[in-house]
Amino acid sequence: xxxxxxxxxxxxxxxxxxxxxxxxxxxxxxxxxxxxxxxxxxxxxxxxxxxxxxxxxxxxxxxxxxxxxxxxxxxxxxxxxxxxxxxxxxxxxxxxxxxxxxxxxxxxxxxxxxxxxxxxxxxxxxxxxxxxxxxxxxxxxxxx
Numbered sequence: 001x002x003x004x005x006x007x008x009x010x011x012x013x014x015x016x017x018x019x020x021x022x023x024x025x026x027x028x029x030x031x032x033x034x035x036x037x038x039x040x041x042x043x044x045x046x047x048x049x050x051x052x053x054x055x056x057x058x059x060x061x062x063x064x065x066x067x068x069x070x071x072x073x074x075x076x077x078x079x080x081x082x083x084x085x086x087x088x089x090x091x092x093x094x095x096x097x098x099x100x101x102x103x104x105x106x107x108x109x110x111x112x113x114x115x116x117x118x119x120x121x122x123x124x125x126x127x128x129x130x131x132x133x134x135x136x137x138x139x140x141x142x143x144x
Contacts, residue, residue, distance in 0.1 A: 025143030027081070028117025032125045032136040033060065041103040042072035053099050056123035060102035064117050071100045078118070078142045080128040089138050094128045118142070 041060070043051040052058050059078075061071045076098050080090035104119055113119050116137065120128075129138045 025077070025141045028062075028064065028140050028142060029115065030059070030078070030080075030125065030129075030138050030140045031113040031116035031119045032129075033113070033119040033121055035122070037101075037121065040101045042069070042101050051101060052121075055096075056121055057096050057098045057127070058101045059098045059118040059120045059124060060104045061100045062104045062117050065100070066103055066105070069103070074100045074144060076100070076118075076142045076144055078120070078124070078128065078140050081139045081141050083139050086133070086135065086139065088130055089133050089135055091128055091130055096124055096127050098124050 037052065037058075038049070040051060059076075061074075065071050065074075065076075077095055078098050079095040082088070082090050098118070098120065100118075102119075104113055104116065117140065125138075128140075129135070
C-alpha cells in the first residue's frame with residue numbers, strides 16, 4: 001500500500017460528498033398560471049386577496065399533492081431543475097416557498113395544465129424559471 005493513500009483519502013472523500021447534490025424532495029412539473037387568480041378552491045369565491053402570501057409565491061395543486069383538500073395552505077419549498085431537453089429552463093440557485101391556494105382539477109385551469117404537479121403564480125414561476133426560454137412548463141423539485 002502506498003504511504004500517501006491516507007492523505008489522498010482525506011482529500012478525496014470530502015470532495016466527493018460536496019460534489020454530489022443530495023435530494024430529499026419529490027420531483028414533478030410546474031406550469032405557469034396567469035391572472036386572474038380569484039376565486040380559489042381553498043378560500044372561496046370572494047375577492048379577498050389577503051389569502052395570497054405577500055411574496056405572491058403561490059400555486060394550485062394537482063391530485064399528486066391535493067390529498068382531498070388537505071393541501072390547502074400547505075407550504076412547499078420549490079426549485080427548478082434542469083433536464084437534458086431543457087438545459088437553460090432554470091434560474092440557478094433559486095428556491096422559493098409557495099403556498100397552496102387552489103386545485104388544478106377544475107376551472108379556471110386549462111386542460112393542458114392537468115399533467116403538472118403544481119401550477120405556479122406568475123411571480124413564483126418567473127423567479128425560478130428562465131423566462132427567455134419561453135417555456136410555460138418546467139421540471140421542479142419540491143418539499144413540504
